[in-house]
């Protein structure tokens with residue numbers, strides 16, 4: 001982690017380039033400066049089946065959850081979250097203009113006692129930074 005997991009209603013595929021969305025979130029996460037670069041992962045999962053509000057099929061949603069480790073204070077988490085949400089929200093302005101749409105973003109903090117990881121991307125990035 002940090003893991004950004006996006007779930008979205010399948011009807012957005014016609015209007016939104018999800019490849020661009022995951023890259024935008026990755027860049028915004030890097031810009032916050034609070035995450036180890038090698039730990040950042042962003043994915044988007046299309047939901048084929050969903051039910052929203054009063055059940056009309058033309059509503060859409062995109063929900064993003066960030067799972068991150070312990071050790072950052074609330075002010076730091078809030079500032080980073082606001083930066084990321086602002087970038088994502090601005091990118092999705094055309095969706096808000098064209099349909100009824102719900103966007104949400106939450107953070108969840110991992111308990112370090114029950115979180116296991118193995119990741120050699122950190123080392124690879126260090127080597128690359130040294131040798132180009």
Ligand SMILES: O=C(O)C/C(=C\C=C(/O)C(=O)O)C(=O)O
Nearest residue numbers: 001002036039068069110117119
């Ligand atoms: O510490 C965590 O649980 C998540 C995290 C970083 C994780 C990695 O770098 C990794 O999995 O390699 C964080 O900075 O919040």
